[in-house]
Amino acid sequence: MKKILSYILPVLIICACGKGPVLETGTLPELVPDIAGVTVPRDIAPLNFKVAGAERVKVEITAGGCRIRVSGSFADIPVRRWHRLLSQADELELRVCARIGGKWYGYEPFGITVSDDAIDPYLLYRRIDPGYELYARMGIYQRELNSFKETVVFDNSKVSPGCMNCHSVQRCKPESFQLHLRGNKGGTYLRGGGLPDRVVDMKNDRTLGTVYPYWHPSGNYIAYSTNDIRQSFHNVPEKVLEVYDLASDIVVYDVRKDEITVLPLLADSTKLETFPVFSADGGTLYYCCSERADNFADVRYSLMAVGFNSDSCSLSGEPRVIWQAEGKSVSFPRPSYDGRWLMFTVSDFGNFSIWHPEADLWMMDLASGRARPLEELNSPDTESYHSWSSNSKWVVFSSRRIDGRFTRPYIAHIGEDGRFDKPFLLPFSSPEYETLMLQSYNIPEFCSGPVSIDKDLIYNTERKPITVR
Amino acid sequence: MSQSAGSNTRNSIIALLFFASAWCCLFFVCPFHLIYKEQLTLFLCDKAYLTSLLAKPAFAAVIAGDFLTQFFLYRFAAATITVLISLAVWDGIRRLWKRDGLHNAVLCALIPAAACIALSCHTEYPLSMTVGAAIAAWMAYGCSLIGNKTLRAVATVAAALIIYPLAGAHSLLFVVLTALHERKRISAALGILVYGVAIIGIQGYAYNLLWQDAFSYPLIRGYSYKHSLICLIVELAAAGAFAEGFIGKNRIAVSCSAVLVAGGIICLQFDAKKEYDLKVSTLAYYGKWDKVESMGRENRFKSQTAAYYYNLAMARQGRLPDELLNVYQPLFYGLFLPVTMTETYSKVLAGADALIECGDYGQAQHSAMLGMTFMPNQRSSRAVRRLAEIAVYNGDTLAAAKYLGMLDKTLMHRRWARQTKALVENGTATPLNSYRDTIYFINDYRASLTNILDSGNAPAATLDYLLCYDLLIKNLVLFMQDYDRYYLPKYPSIIPPRIYQEALEMMEAGPEYNISPEVKSDNQLFLSGQEYKFPKSYWYYFKYAQPGNEN
Helix, strand or coil: CHHHHHHHHHHHHHHHCCCCCEEECCCCCCEECCCCCCEEECCCCCCCEEECCCCEEEEEEEECCEEEEEEECCECCCHHHHHHHHHCCCEEEEEEEEEECCEEEECCCEEEEEECCCCCCEEEEEEECCCCCCCCCCEEEEEECCCCCEEEEEEHHHCCCCCEEEEEEECCEEEEEEEEECHHHCEEEEEECCEEEEEEECCCCCCCCEEEEEECCCCCEEEEEEEEEEEEEECCCCCCEEEEEEEEEEEEEECCCCEEEECHHHCCCCEEEEEEEECCCCCEEEEEEEECCCCHHHCCCEEEEEEEECCCCEEEEEEEEEECCCCCEEEEEEECCCCCEEEEEEECCCCCHHHCCCCEEEEEECCCCEEEECCCCCCCCCEEEEEECCCCCEEEEEECCCCCCCCEEEEEEECCCCCECCCEECCCCCHHHHHHCCCEEEEEEEECCCCCCCHHHHHHCCCEECEEC | CHHHHHHHHHHHHHHHHHHHHHHHHHHHHCHHHHHHHHHCCCCCCCHHHHHHHHCCCCHHHHHHHHHHHHHHHCHHHHHHHHHHHHHHHHHHHHHHHHHCCCCCHHHHCHHHHHHHHHHHCCCCCCHHHHHHHHHHHHHHHHHHCCCCHHHHHHHHHHHHHHHHHHHHHHHHHHHHHHHHHCCCCHHHHHHHHHHHHHHHHHHHHHCCCCHHHHCCCCCCCCCCCCCHHHHHHHHHHHHHHHHHHHHCCCHHHHHHHHHHHHHHHHHHHCCHHHHHHHHHHHHHHCCCHHHHHHHHHHCCCCCHHHHHHHHHHHHHCCCHHHHHHHCCCCHHHHCCCCCCCCCCHHHHHHHHHHHHHHCCHHHHHHHHHHHHHHCCCCCCHHHHHHHHHHHHHHCCHHHHHHHHHHHCCCCCCHHHHHHHHHHHHCCCCCCCCCCCCCEECCCCHHHHHHHHHHCCCCCHHHHHHHHHHHHHCCCHHHHHHHHHHHHHHHCCCCCCCHHHHHHHHHCCCCHHHCCCHHHHHHHHHHHCCCHHHCCCCHHHHHHHCCCCCCC
16 A cells, blocks of 8 residues: 555645646755754644745645645645644655746655654743843743744843843753843742742852853752853954853852852862753763963863762862863753763853854763764854753754854754754744744753743842852 | 805815825924834735734734835835824724714814824834724724614624734724713713723733733833823823814814824924934935935034934045044044943944944944844844845855845845845855954944954055044044054055144154145144134144033
8 A cells, every 4th residue: 555655646746736847856855944854753843844945835744644735835734734643653754846936846755753752842942132232122932842832931021121041940840940130120030949939139249140050950959150241242254242251150059048159169260160060960060161361262161070969069079171172162061861961062262152153062972971073963053052851862952054143943853872863943833934033042941841930029029138158 | 054064174174284284294394203114114024924913912003004114215105104094093083973973073083193193203103003093993983883782882892802902002092982982871981991991901911011011012112202101192182182072163273272282292202303313314324425415514403423424424435534523523423323221222223334334344233233122123124234234244145145035025125135135146245354353342443443454454444434533532642553553554655634634743743644734834823822713623623622412
């Protein structure tokens, strides 16, 4: 039966392409976004796409005996039928005809692999105008991954207009959540540690402001970097901005006690320490560290590790370099939750890799200590922030590969051998949508459930002071 | 009967005269306030974009309003469309009030329409607000056509539910008009008022808006319009007009009220200097540099923007130093428009123009991007055009493709986008060579300009901007330093512009600087007390120019 179908289907699709003759190109279509050969989870929204330059497309998606046919200015795949197809197939085959300049063209079919590895149902991110230090409106949003539904977690329209940043959940769990708010309603919104939700005032006279957070696997601590951040401009056309630290240290926050612990080893004024993260077992603190330098282009961060004792909230042993490379700088280390991998971003210098077109993703096998560039994920443009799904089978990462200016989230599946399948762009209802959007998707994080915020706490309650140890 | 017909004709003539006068006012008095609205919007003829508008209140008003605002690129269309939409508001209310048996309904309805026209004179009052008022007026009229009270009540309740997603803040006008229509049944009228206001509040909350925003959307609060009450003006005008028509029959009084409402609102919010600024900025955007030059030379408002664009026009002709002190200069603020949190978005966006001329594409991109970010809706056709140009200059084909792709989906910028795209594709538009990489802080013009000059690849205007900047900040040491480093090696044997000679003479520069004998003798005269003979000289500027209050 399958064999018969394989003969009949091409004939059917060609017949369906229109009245005129179809010119067979023998090539793959130029898809926007590129979804040919990607691997998707079963619970993902339809990968709607268009063919570049086409006035009209006709698409047939087949899997086993099931088939979806769509036509229009782009492939607008019905959500229910797509899910029905995905629920029963491991491979999809897509055949595309496109009308360009009044003529119909037929293309080589291509496939999409469906993985049995589950993905967390939500993606949390901030939407912001491209990262300049002045801002207008921004918000934290969550997107249901199996549909196109996006909801606001919190936006700054009601806090006239304050900045918000560095939302973070503990291992994709919405029960432990933090968000920094700046401006006249400033504070850090905290959920977790067995305490009711609160907004705390992290400001104190012993540390700089807390910035980049990462939750301990126990949910009892958050490691923060404290940074004095500056922004400047490059003078060359291919670069735009440089964001850098004048000073930075690392502290640990006890969520149960609302208490900051200063770590003397990571508060060296001659060094810049930032981007702290805990290992999967919580026994190691990874971070990035650089010597101070007069010239911004000489600031290069190494990937460091030091033991962490969660009982006493203290460090153990001496910090050690676990990865560095000549002329390269590390940012955003992120260990997988199964303890096997450590992904990080590598750029030529500095730590704010999103404005570095050369920034790429690398990954270290924590068992062997060997690291490699993730060629299967990287593009000629920026790849920067990334985070793991709760089962460590998927990563979401920021990339500027589409237009070099606006960051978009891409999702990729990792195999047992540590190699990633081809990534796909977060699905949008229309392939035009993301090209028409003038905001960036910032800090994408998987989430196992919807995050909700008690806005009343932000608007109407006193900021809870913290103690510093 | 004939008397009534005659009265109606007279009323209609008065109404026509009113709209004709309003058109003349918009066309002749504040055309650039309207034209600038086009630059504050970016309407895309694209399904995905239109669909995204459905998730916000007032989608019908916004889609229709923003679509029509595209044509505001043309002065005639801007005035005509604004008046026509206001005429639709008037006609809807007139028909409703005629059914209500109001005296002089034709004239009374002019009062809320006058409020709509007058409010439209503000750049941040979008056309979608007036479209929303028209939707409200016609829906109120539609409900009034239902004779059966119960059916009418049901229709009113249903209409109140759907009008907010359609028309936004001016759904309150619907509430007011239908309540007035039911005035004979006080409980029904009060019920409509309470229900209507509550529905707007609830729907606003559902759209995640503050209550103030719920009653003002699609007008964005927090810009020039600080108060939500601004949105109640049309409703108050309608209520007042109704009361006036209900109580009196005096045609002249009603007509005068309409004129007073319009005149009063315009006087309260119209800013002639802003109109001047918008005009010079828009003319520069349209490439009409001869007009920019004449406006800048005259600069009757002592406007920073006019001085800025005059300087830019001169720099484009290589005449910046020659003309610098022949016109009003607000110190160095006439050379660059800085990006700060307190600066208006129109100036931040305009600031990109001089930076592009100097080859400082990093800061130019920053200005254009932040100019757009600060705008009420964070979308701007002008900013996207600037960003596309900058991307082309930078050789950033991906970013250029994005911006040009967006403009390709507009009606009015499509041709420009396609022409620019063709230039990029056939290699006519070639990117500039890279400069030496360094970093500098925002608004640090000297660091940026000297770096561009050090690259040896600077556009012609860069050097003049740097030297004039040194002069206007009255730092002659820096001027000499930059002159020796960049100007003298480039032009060792020519006689420099007079302003440079005057500055060099102040620094007692040697013969290698080619200072003319005339400048030397004039300097002696100046120093001997005959300053009044040289009011346009750099010596005079150096001695007397002080920061003023302007801008």
